[in-house]
Amino acid sequence: MGNGINAKIKLSNGVEIPALGLGVWRVNDENELRTACKTALEAGYRHIDTASAYNNEDMVGRAIADFADRKNIFITTKLWNADHLNAEAAFERSLKNLRTDYVDLYLIHWPSQKNDNYPAAWKSLVKIYESGKARAIGVSNFHKVHIEKIIGATGVAPHMNQVERHPLLQQKGLADYCAGLGTAMTAYSPLASGHLGDIADKIRPVAEKHGKTAAQVILRWHFQTGWVLIPKSVTPGRIIENAQIFDFELDQADMAVIASIENGSRFLPNPETANF
């Protein structure tokens, strides 16, 4: 796994995913996105997390083409709910937007109970994986009930489950269930999606002890607990700050402080009741 900016987590099929990625949800100004990607790549990030629903795959594709060597970058993108029955065509559109002929990780974005087509979508992702155009496949916002359903339909467990996770919502039960399947975990909204202020005061003593910021302590906690983390920032100084988490270690007392903060708060919809 390693313990530096090049740290990676091995998926069940042997593919290695960089533990730190840059999230780009709600980044739709191309100059802002290019600056964020360029700053991140210069700081050593090698993983970008996008989605067809973010309407910026094309901008991400142009930024990677301009600032990096595609084969050195791990690209994650996601299938939107409206495309569950047209996953292969949607995937080809994502490839075109991203200016690439493969993605590193392709995820079903939400289980979308509205039409219950996600098991069919998973069958298509398995086909895409078998074609070699996605190096790994997985899901996002899937709870046990959803994962059981897709495994029931295909016999294939996801390589990854990307879910909301931060100190207020630590997801231990879901992570334990996924570990049993060999499914790795990615923390989205790892800094509580703009609600860092709700947590920072409680983390401050730990941050001061290590000479780090509250954001760095939280990101380090994700890393030390074995999760991939994809903080979003368009602020160059923060993008760099969020990568400076590999030169200190949280001890048991620090971990206990973070464990005590959990209260179940979510900033994104609950996947079991979301209806879109």
Ligand code: NDP
């Ligand atoms: P984050 O938890 O990453 O928080 C982002 C917010 O925190 C922004 O307002 C950012 O501000 C601010 N921020 C970033 N770094 C720091 C710092 N060091 N100090 C203080 N503030 C900071 O939220 P997101 O919800 O964006 O989640 C991250 C990524 O996860 C998304 O971009 C997306 O890729 C993925 N995601 C996936 C979802 C899914 O359904 N699969 C759902 C939600 C997110 P600023 O940018 O102004 O610097």
